[in-house]
Amino acid sequence: MAPVLEVTNLRKHFVSKKGFPTPKTVTVRAVEDISFTINPGEAFGLVGESGCGKSTAARALLRLIEPDGGSVRWKGEDVLAARGPALKALRRRMQIVFQDPYSSLDPRQSIGSALMEPMQVHGIATGAEARRRAGALLEEVGLPAAALDRFPHEFSGGQRQRIGIARALTVEPELIVADEPVSALDVSVQAQVLLLLKELRERRGLSFLFVSHDLSVIRWFCDRVAVMYLGRIVEEGPAARVLANPLHPYAQMLRDASPIPDPSRRGVLPRIIGEIPSAANPPPGCPFHPRCIHAMPQCSRDMPAWTSAGPGQGGVACHLHG
Numbered sequence: 001m002a003p004v005l006e007v008t009n010l011r012k013h014f015v016s017k018k019g020f021p022t023p024k025t026v027t028v029r030a031v032e033d034i035s036f037t038i039n040p041g042e043a044f045g046l047v048g049e050s051g052c053g054k055s056t057a058a059r060a061l062l063r064l065i066e067p068d069g070g071s072v073r074w075k076g077e078d079v080l081a082a083r084g085p086a087l088k089a090l091r092r093r094m095q096i097v098f099q100d101p102y103s104s105l106d107p108r109q110s111i112g113s114a115l116m117e118p119m120q121v122h123g124i125a126t127g128a129e130a131r132r133r134a135g136a137l138l139e140e141v142g143l144p145a146a147a148l149d150r151f152p153h154e155f156s157g158g159q160r161q162r163i164g165i166a167r168a169l170t171v172e173p174e175l176i177v178a179d180e181p182v183s184a185l186d187v188s189v190q191a192q193v194l195l196l197l198k199e200l201r202e203r204r205g206l207s208f209l210f211v212s213h214d215l216s217v218i219r220w221f222c223d224r225v226a227v228m229y230l231g232r233i234v235e236e237g238p239a240a241r242v243l244a245n246p247l248h249p250y251a252q253m254l255r256d257a258s259p260i261p262d263p264s265r266r267g268v269l270p271r272i273i274g275e276i277p278s279a280a281n282p283p284p285g286c287p288f289h290p291r292c293i294h295a296m297p298q299c300s301r302d303m304p305a306w307t308s309a310g311p312g313q314g315g316v317a318c319h320l321h322g
């Protein structure tokens with residue numbers, strides 16, 4: 001099966017001036033040469049601690065920010081080279097659901113207008129037909145069609161996220177990029193929104209790029225997962241394998257630090273060692289070596305090569321497995 005999305009060596013650096021009185025140029029290496037594919041109908045997770053570059057990667061491949069290098073292909077078509085109508089057509093295929101449902105909706109725009117606008121922009125429907133479709137979409141995400149005439153402040157966080165999801169669906173996308181879609185919501189509504197996303201995925205045959213720092217959410221939602229650290233993918237593979245039997249010491253640390261539902265394992269303390277280094281000044285060699293309990297001399301010298309974890313099991317970038 002050919003992948004729908006192929007990301008190869010994607011790179012995004014942020015350059016800014018910092019310091020007083022003599023500002024120095026600082027380059028934050030937010031995304032460093034990451035590669036992955038997403039198959040039709042597949043949910044692919046990007047997981048890692050805050051600041052590892054997950055959101056930047058998601059935004060860069062959608063060209064919400066312009067990447068500095070690499071290639072992104074949607075069904076073989078070059079996303080980074082697309083301009084004008086070709087880019088517009090690609091944008092219709094790939095839609096994003098943002099983390100914060102409070103800031104992603106315009107407070108002065110009615111829900112109906114927010115949902116009908118993308119349909120008009122993409123020539124899908126106008127007038128009464130757009131309104132009919134918007135009402136049906138609201139019902140599909142669990143809200144009454146009467147919500148069309150109301151405004152964002154009249155809804156709770158969970159309801160606003162449902163509206164954000166409905167808006168992403170207005171243009172009939174094939175891939176949803178969900179950037180921490182439940183982490184701003186109350187714990188009590190997170191599961192409902194996740195269930196909705198899963199239902200929509202099954203009903204509509206959607207593919208997902210699912211960005212999250214939460215391993216339990218990734219385990220529940222995703223088929224495959226990539227673990228990011230300091231802008232790089234350090235391990236990738238089937239979610240069941242990577243989350244249960246991670247090979248990379250960083251992925252093992254994430255697993256050990258995630259909440260443990262099994263009471264018999266409570267008390268197993270997370271082995272979080274040290275702070276994540278700055279992406280403006282990444283360490284030489286393996287970026288994880290300063291925090292790694294298995295670090296060897298070559299880890300501070302050489303970047304580990306990508307090594308297969310076995311047929312269908314993905315791979316890992318770590319000298320322990322080289």
Ligand SMILES: Nc1ncnc2c1ncn2[C@@H]1O[C@H](COP(=O)(O)OP(=O)(O)OP(=O)(O)O)[C@@H](O)[C@H]1O
Nearest residue numbers: 014028030048049050051052053054055056057279
């Ligand atoms: N516009 C920007 N200008 C400068 N640096 C940026 C910008 N956006 C992100 N960064 C930096 O890039 C790195 C990656 O950030 P990013 O938001 O992609 O990480 P993340 O893993 O999604 O974390 P979070 O979950 O906290 O958003 C961080 O060091 C961040 O400070």
